Amino acid sequence: MGTVTRGTTNPNRLRRMDRWIAAVHGAELRRAADPVVVDLGYGAAPWTAVELLHRLRAAAPRTRVVGVEIEPARVAAARPYAREGLTFRHGGFEIPIPQRPLLIRAANVLRQYEEGEVAGVWERLCARLAPAVGHSRGGLLVEGTCDEIGRRHVWVALGPEGPRTVTFATRLGSLERPSDLAERLPKALIHRNVPGEPVHAFLRDFDRAWAAAAPYASYGARQRWIRAVRDLTGHWPVTDGPARWRQGEVTVRWEALAPRG
Secondary structure: OOOOOOOOOOOOOOHHHHHHHHHHHHHHHHHOOOOEEEEEOOOOOOHHHHHHHHHHHHHOOOOEEEEEEOOHHHHHHHHHHOEOOEEEEEOOOOOOOOOOOOEEEEEOOHHHOOHHHHHHHHHHHHHHOOOOOOOOOOOEEEEEEEOOOOOEEEEEEEEOOEEEEEEEEEOHHHOOOHHHHHHHOOHHHHOOOOOOOHHHHHHHHHHHHHHHOHHHHHHOHHHHHHHHHHHHOOOOOEOOOHHHHOOOEEEEEHHHHOOOO
């Protein structure tokens, strides 16, 4: 279920997303008896699935990754790379595995879909996540878009209940201003970067905070970013702290950026 993507991929393209997942969702993966992760729409080559297994196992050694692709030829090409903890299956948004995964990563998958289709896809994928039980918040869907070499990336994190946060991540040395990230907004937000929409206001305020933090540039782009994000916290519900900001990231509650109407 779904549409074949262009399939373009590069090694290390999703490293920023992977490291964020390991940091914020690693505890859930460690607590699970059988933590299953799905790399949905990994593309014409299996590099992102291989890397996801490596990065998540550093945080949760029992993690298993299943690469899922809707194009049968891509599944056949990937199977020689299967190993302990890594398998590949043909399928799409139905997520063709018996378990409820603790993580579904869908990077650069919805870019080619219409904005009106996104909510339905999110709902279908969230329904496949492991439910929240006891102290667990349940599984996590991470859906977003990045450039070809992973310098700029924006993603939405969703739980079984729906959207939770939006994360902006960048290689700081390549950034002229925070609104450069607008071109990598996920499908649910990219057409909403217009006056009157919350995401447009956020990026406008981020650019202003970045400009005000210009004196910190003499200490490096990282210190300028940290200062700008710290200023943002006075007006926007930023959910993370300096440890993540130092990585060139900032995460904001979904409700603050959700499209109007």
